[in-house]
Amino acid sequence: MQEIVVLGAGYAGLKTVVSLQKKSGDFHITLVDMNDYHCEATEIHEVAAGSVDRDKISYPIADVIHSNKVKFIQDQVTHIDKDQQVVTLKAQGQIKYDYLVVALGFVSETFGIKGAMENALQMVNIDTAEAVHNHILDRMKAYQTTKDPDDLKLVICGAGFTGIELAGAFVDERARYAQIAGVDPKEIQIICVEAAPKILPMFKEEMANYAIDLLDKLDVQLKLGCMIKEIQPGKVLYSTSKDSEELESITTSTIVWTTGVSGSPVMEDSGFKARRGRVIVADDLRDPDHDNVYIIGDVAAFMDKSSDRPFPTTAQIAIAMGEHVAKNLDHQLQGQATENFSFKSAGTVASVGNTRGLGVVGSTNLKGYPASFMKKIIMNKSLMDIGGLKEVFAKGRFDLYH
Numbered sequence: 155m156q157e158i159v160v161l162g163a164g165y166a167g168l169k170t171v172v173s174l175q176k177k178s179g180d181f182h183i184t185l186v187d188m189n190d191y192h193c194e195a196t197e198i199h200e201v202a203a204g205s206v207d208r209d210k211i212s213y214p215i216a217d218v219i220h221s222n223k224v225k226f227i228q229d230q231v232t233h234i235d236k237d238q239q240v241v242t243l244k245a246q247g248q249i250k251y252d253y254l255v256v257a258l259g260f261v262s263e264t265f266g267i268k269g270a271m272e273n274a275l276q277m278v279n280i281d282t283a284e285a286v287h288n289h290i291l292d293r294m295k296a297y298q299t300t301k302d303p304d305d306l307k308l309v310i311c312g313a314g315f316t317g318i319e320l321a322g323a324f325v326d327e328r329a330r331y332a333q334i335a336g337v338d339p340k341e342i343q344i345i346c347v348e349a350a351p352k353i354l355p356m357f358k359e360e361m362a363n364y365a366i367d368l369l370d371k372l373d374v375q376l377k378l379g380c381m382i383k384e385i386q387p388g389k390v391l392y393s394t395s396k397d398s399e400e401l402e403s404i405t406t407s408t409i410v411w412t413t414g415v416s417g418s419p420v421m422e423d424s425g426f427k428a429r430r431g432r433v434i435v436a437d438d439l440r441d442p443d444h445d446n447v448y449i450i451g452d453v454a455a456f457m458d459k460s461s462d463r464p465f466p467t468t469a470q471i472a473i474a475m476g477e478h479v480a481k482n483l484d485h486q487l488q489g490q491a492t493e494n495f496s497f498k499s500a501g502t503v504a505s506v507g508n509t510r511g512l513g514v515v516g517s518t519n520l521k522g523y524p525a526s527f528m529k530k531i532i533m534n535k536s537l538m539d540i541g542g543l544k545e546v547f548a549k550g551r552f553d554l555y556h
């Protein structure tokens with residue numbers, strides 16, 4: 155009996171397991187994750203704003219695995235020994251594998267900026283997102299006695315997709331926050347601090363400008379060209395000029411960090427040839443140095459040969475990788491050659507609140523409501539791809555028409 159160990163139950167790892175468990179053969183799967191649930195990580199901004207409850211974007215792993223074929227272990231992976239073919243878990247010791255799928259996901263990237271980890275709220279999983287929402291509620295309640303305008307200020311560091319989606323979700327909840335604080339919604343300031351002079355470099359200028367106009371209309375203050383240099387308790391310090399060492403600052407009670415992500419630190423700690431936690435994988439998604447190790451999702455860099463750059467890490471590519479690895483493992487178990495992975499993005503869409511968004515699907519630009527509609531279709535598809543109809547009915551977005 156061959157033992158296949160899958161590390162991580164995010165989009166990539168869980169898709170591998172649900173696809174592989176349908177195949178016949180002399181193998182057993184062990185799936186390891188810190189949590190006993192799968193989280194739709196693309197939606198955590200909604201939990202951070204308080205638009206939805208954590209249960210709406212997560213479901214139990216037990217719902218989707220076949221217990222006769224798959225054993226689930228809830229624990230934290232601390233090390234992978236590729237030579238001994240052993241994975242070390244924080245609480246439960248070591249497990250051996252014949253084949254390994256590493257899908258350990260992302261962590262927050264602070265680029266070594268002083269105070270970012272300690273003094274800003276992170277946005278990496280449901281727990282950190284829920285902590286953001288609880289923090290906001292605390293500050294809004296506190297305002298009733300402090301009357302400190304900083305309690306009404308929500309500062310987002312970085313205006314990438316995560317920052318913009320979070321700002322949009324905050325806009326949707328602005329009236330609720332204001333009611334808790336006992337102020338006019340206009341007094342709730344939402345501020346995005348971004349280093350680059352433009353946003354969303356993956357889009358053509360028209361779409362990036364649309365995003366800037368939309369945020370402006372929604373009364374989100376977008377501060378472009380502001381490179382954050384330090385986060386102090388209650389203070390974001392940034393530079394607006396390369397030529398000057400002088401720093402400007404914003405004081406606030408709420409600082410949320412969304413300046414990008416890197417792959418799990420376990421990759422570098424375990425001696426994989428990783429950069430920012432991502433390993434450049436072979437064409438068939440294996441580790442170039444180990445024939446029995448696949449690396450997928452946010453810990454993998456799969457090169458786009460047309461641009462000579464890795465594909466961006468998205469849920470879409472992670473799910474496609476998971477499905478492909480299940481197929482390749484099946485081939486390997488049957489003594490057949492693996493197949494190369496190929497990927498063509500179906501598009502990228504970001505929500506800006508529940509009814510607006512922006513994105514590109516194929517060669518079509520989507521703005522406003524159609525983009526928001528598409529984002530919900532994409533979420534329903536990812537629920538279907540891994541969780542099947544049961545999870546689509548329980549967690550799907552059917553408020554498509556307004």
Ligand code: NAD
Pocket residue numbers: 196265267311312313314315316317319347348349350353354380381382383412413414415466467468502503504505
């Ligand atoms: P990102 O890297 O896409 O964006 C981070 C932003 O922070 C960039 O605009 C960057 O210029 C800015 N930044 C970095 N350092 C800074 C500093 N010191 N001061 C000020 N600004 C700074 O990261 P993300 O938004 O967390 O997204 C991570 C990945 O997840 C990306 O690949 C993204 O495409 C993907 N994602 C996709 C969606 C979607 O498809 N709807 C949603 C969220 C995230």
